[in-house]
Amino acid sequence: MRDRTQGRRNRITMDLLIDFLSRLLTQFQSPSLAFLIGGIALAAAGSKLQIPDAIYKFCVFMLLMRIGLEGGMEIRDANLGEMLLPAAIAVVLGCAIVIVGRYTLAALPGVRTEDGIATAGLFGAVSASTLAAAIVMLEEQDVFYEAWVPALYPFMDIPALIVAILLANIHLARQKGGERERVRPAAIIAESLRGSALSALLLGLVLGLLTRPERVFEGFYDPLFRGFLSILMLTMGIEAWNRLNELRRVAHWYVVYSAIAPLAHGLIAFGLGYIAHVLTGFSPGGVILLAVIAGSSSDISGPPTLRAAIPSANPSAYIGSSTSVGTPVAIAVGIPLYIALAEAVFGL
Amino acid sequence: MRDRTQGRRNRITMDLLIDFLSRLLTQFQSPSLAFLIGGIALAAAGSKLQIPDAIYKFCVFMLLMRIGLEGGMEIRDANLGEMLLPAAIAVVLGCAIVIVGRYTLAALPGVRTEDGIATAGLFGAVSASTLAAAIVMLEEQDVFYEAWVPALYPFMDIPALIVAILLANIHLARQKGGERERVRPAAIIAESLRGSALSALLLGLVLGLLTRPERVFEGFYDPLFRGFLSILMLTMGIEAWNRLNELRRVAHWYVVYSAIAPLAHGLIAFGLGYIAHVLTGFSPGGVILLAVIAGSSSDISGPPTLRAAIPSANPSAYIGSSTSVGTPVAIAVGIPLYIALAEAVFGL
Amino acid sequence: MRDRTQGRRNRITMDLLIDFLSRLLTQFQSPSLAFLIGGIALAAAGSKLQIPDAIYKFCVFMLLMRIGLEGGMEIRDANLGEMLLPAAIAVVLGCAIVIVGRYTLAALPGVRTEDGIATAGLFGAVSASTLAAAIVMLEEQDVFYEAWVPALYPFMDIPALIVAILLANIHLARQKGGERERVRPAAIIAESLRGSALSALLLGLVLGLLTRPERVFEGFYDPLFRGFLSILMLTMGIEAWNRLNELRRVAHWYVVYSAIAPLAHGLIAFGLGYIAHVLTGFSPGGVILLAVIAGSSSDISGPPTLRAAIPSANPSAYIGSSTSVGTPVAIAVGIPLYIALAEAVFGL
Amino acid sequence: MSHYKATKVVIITEKLILAKVTKLIEAAGATGYTITPAGGMGSRGVRSTNRAAVIDEFSNVKIEVITGDKQAANRIADEVAEQFFENYSGITYLEEVEILRPHKF
């Protein structure tokens, strides 16, 4: 009797797993992933193809402005009360990822504590390109999410960076035996909001909220979104490969952390998102995006912030980890994984 | 009896005014203005968001090529005789603005005559971005204008620059007591037409006139117009703020002039355009654009021309005036004003 | 009796010629040609209009990615066996053009043999912008061609460059009386494929073949194709004029060769393509594109390859020839000629 | 015109700290400086210009300061090295130059 139940259970688990794996597989046909992998392959083959710097910056601007505008326009008649719980989760996750990451990394052999803190900081922070890729993939499959979800970005990004800088200062003060430098969170918040990525996102949000940008959104920012994302993915792929040799100079444990952390963070966020789904009706698409945000690691605005605030940390370690391993894993494995998981869990 | 008439008149005036103000208010929802103000706000907040130089230049090219192509295609079967009177008004206005401006500015305390001449020259000349913003706002509201109206641009721009250079040479010759340098208008005209802005506009006109660019116009230049304008507005806003501190080094009277002159010029042009409307049937949309052209102050091609031709004039004065005050006023106040006025006058 | 037949024949020939010329004439209304000529005219007039370097590079990327993606998507269910004969023709033509060109040029007075070899090499190689212009013109007229035809590009380009480098080394070895340097074709092939142009084309092909980029293709790469081509044509026109004075420093015979060679190569390729049409049903559109590829001369990736591999050849000679004369002739005369010829021959 | 000796301080470092370095330069009393974009290779690896600078702030800049006051030049070079080059990549060196208008520097 017990054996039969066990057998049936196994079979059901098996079915679910196969179902899940086949869903995962179809996710890999997305052109976003293809451009990312194409970029890696080109760079690995020594191709001279380069996306000009001005075009790359323009792509980032276009994507964030588009995400912001849409958010702003739809937030107009949204119930922002719903945003409270997910925003709180985002803040908590951002802080927790950095704290856990700091002690995990510092415990690994060959990892200097400052470098570990900075790396954990980037993995707590958020990648705009990963978020944009997830948005396109959700739209391709007509998965609904609340318009304010992309606006969770700063709620996770900024706390993560602040915590990282704080931990670094505590550590350095302890090391030098002297007094620790004052960290002024307000200054870091202001500095973050002034960065080009968050500036574009917030400008879009405000314009979407207060003005009537429907025509320029529908005629320009929205239709070009997918195309500029493909170019950004290509650039991130090329960059991932080019930064790989920085990783060769640091401990191998960074690679291990960077490959596992995005998925661990994403899955934890998925779980917390699921709780929000049960409690407040947070949409399945929102749960996926929350997981993507948590699983992503900052590659544009985080590094300069940390380089300026934790100068003694070695950028080869944290940039290599985030750009060369973290982002490709977060995009190529993470996004398909969360979508497939949501299909299995929510029956999308 | 007289009192009642007076009262009724007052009431009608009042109604008209309220009507006008409410129309003016709705104009402010245009995303073009929003992006301009957004740019100012970002720069004021110290944001690091920057539009790459190559993208900015590309935006300007796209807008002028699009304006030129449309003009060229529609001019094919236009009655160009109609253009004569407005073109003459444009030439006269361009010269008059500079001459009046020169004496107005020179009479103000703390203004060096050369600097005043150069400033008046820029306010007589034309801003391509302001013109593009007006075109989009007219299209948003389906206001008709003759296709050749944007081609009035050089008819006001070039005479204004020539007069400014002429006045400067006369002044400098008088100052030095020596002979004045020869001004060769033909050389200045050629130089102006060779500038990147007018070159793009003219190339578009010629291509629109002589070839069949309908498909590339409808599939590329036209649909992207609105979007690239939004980016240009953002850039102009950022630039306006960044140039403000140049104004701090010069007399405050520049600010006063730059805030009043655009509207004064625009309203005078509106009046002259109205006369052309009565005499030759010049369209209300054309009257608006004529006012916009007159009210705009050159910010791309004018400054280098004047810097080269009037080297002793202080660029902080004239560029600060035009870019930081003139252009924002011309776009944010001028355009809505002329449209609202046309609605009141022509009952659009 | 004989006279009457002769007369009738003459009349038919005459009719065909008039028909052909009138078809040729309508080809000239294409905006692609207009932008090319516009660029030449602007540069000749001393205009300061410039397309920023980043935008130019982006245009090239967009065009080649679009050509590649479409090719890749349609190749999926193509019969690639059909490609064999045209590909073989492409290889043979690429080699033959260089060999014949080398001896032709070396026989002309004032031409150094190395310079002649490098020039012939560029004319054997392929111009991506010319190919893109032809594709747009065929689409404008709804002329069908097999999706794999643009992929013939590397089959002519790479052999031509290899043969040129080989001939140069043989010549230099003979000159120095010493041993000739080893040419490693594999290295040259790898180097060519790594160039930015072929990299983009191949990446597009692979992505089109293996993933599902339909939406990004239809929403971005395809609709923007025509527009970016117009900007590329403008740039090539400006460049053609700017490089003209390099030609002034070398023998006039380069101009003669560069004006005749593109058409000669194109017509020979048309003939060979016609044979493939008869033998294997190669489409008329394919025949036109084959002629365009053969008639085009490399202007982006060929020059650096030759400069690196044949350092003693004078770049003024070969770049001037290809960019200033070869490309304009290939686009403005060649493409219309082959289309008109195909209309006459195949009755499109 | 007669010519005068002056000193040029050259600093090649990360763009990220440009603002801090120019502040230091201004504080040292220099009348101006010139900035050029730069890439390079040094003990901390290669820094490229041109290609998509995903992290723009990490490319190099070259800052040149001309001053008639040799002491100030030394001070700038020493202070920049001390304050920044432990943690940021960078080099600094001095050159002798000849200027025309000593009041300008």
Next chain:
Amino acid sequence: MSHYKATKVVIITEKLILAKVTKLIEAAGATGYTITPAGGMGSRGVRSTNRAAVIDEFSNVKIEVITGDKQAANRIADEVAEQFFENYSGITYLEEVEILRPHKF
């Protein structure tokens, strides 16, 4: 190879007058010059590179001329300063350099 003394004239000024300056340089008999983009700060305020140069011609360029003829070098520096630096922002200075192939300069 043996080395020879030569002089390098450096001119940092507004892009707007680049053509005029290079004409002056060529007229002075120099065999060449090198141009690099530059930003900077001086008595006439800050000039940035990189960000959208709405008025492109106002950013700086750095022009370097190497010549074996010290007189020509002095002449170039003096004339540029005289002709342009009253109205345009700019500085000029000279450096001693060592060249390899004196016929080139």
Next chain:
Amino acid sequence: MSHYKATKVVIITEKLILAKVTKLIEAAGATGYTITPAGGMGSRGVRSTNRAAVIDEFSNVKIEVITGDKQAANRIADEVAEQFFENYSGITYLEEVEILRPHKF
């Protein structure tokens, strides 16, 4: 800090051969180099920056190498000139500089 004499080798040549030149520099034992984009005019005509570089590899770069070893500096200059300047456009020259931390170069 005390200062030390060192030599700066400057090479201005075509971007196309940048990789080969830096390889030669590294082989000569230099600890680093700095690269700036450049345009210019010389015996082989004008090379522009900025405008659409249809053939990008033909614009110029300026490469600067600082080394405490005067012999190495001479060797770099001589070898670059010998190996490349017959066929590629370019110049090279040396300058004396003063460095702060001799172990770095």
